[in-house]
Amino acid sequence: MRLKITSVITIILLILCILIIDWNSAIGTEHPVNSRSKNNENAPPELSEPKMTPSSGDIYTLFSFTVHYYDVNEDEPKFIQLMTGNKFYNMELMSGELAWNGTYGCNVTLIEGEHTYYFITSDNLHTVITENLTTPYIKKVAESTTEESGGWLIWIVFIIVVIVLIIIFITIQWVKKRSKSAQPEGTISIAERYKTNPSSSVDTEPEEIKKLKQKMGISKETGVEYRCYKCDTVISPDFDRCPKCGEELSF
Secondary structure, three states, X not given: OHHHHHHHHHHHHHHHHHHHHHHHHHHHOOOOOOOOOOOOOOOXXXXXXXXXXXXXXXXXXXXXXXXEEEOOOOOOOOEEEEEXXXXXXXXXXXEEEEOOEEEEEEEEOOOOEOOEEEEEEEOOOOEEEOOOEXXXXXXXXXXXXXXXXXXXXXXXXXXXXXXXXXXXXXXXXXHHHHHHHHOOOOOOOHHHHHHHOOOOOOOOOOHHHHHHHHHHOEOOOOOOEOEOOOOOOEOOOOOOEOOOOOOXXXX
């Protein structure tokens, strides 16, 4: 009796071991979520999260366009491109270590106006295109930039004018101070003497000039120059004869 019970228990344990082995093998052969479908069909890639940054700008702004690429079959993209302004731009992997699951992007400038854009890709079997999106109106020159530059220009001109006026004022004061310090103490300039007594005559002509004029026959009172009427030599009024030709003179 005891032998029969032992045999039954042994048979039951063997059956349980067979069931456990079959269950583990079934789990091991099950396809993962991201593997190919059971009928071996290749699914098309997916493009998601299309973005354009910054959201506004002008013709000088560098806009960044990005889109996320994912392929359930882990197929790398043959190409990913941005189409805008009737031009195609190649996009490169910007974030993510896997080419079949990452964010692609490119940087472009746009002309003035409003533009449409979309993304296109292929995994050699399927071609996927996103819906058309619209950019904001691209300005020729940003208004804020123009206003800021104009304000800075006004301030720069104002500061330059103030500096020039200060330099002129300092220069004038320095010249006045220098002219006063150059005049010896106790002396009065000719202009000051004339201001104090306009009727007084100020003889500032040096003695050498007086003698030269007298020798050349120039009258101090009239400023007339005397010459010999025969040889045209300059003479003095006190000459009796011309020192050059010897002609007798009379005044």
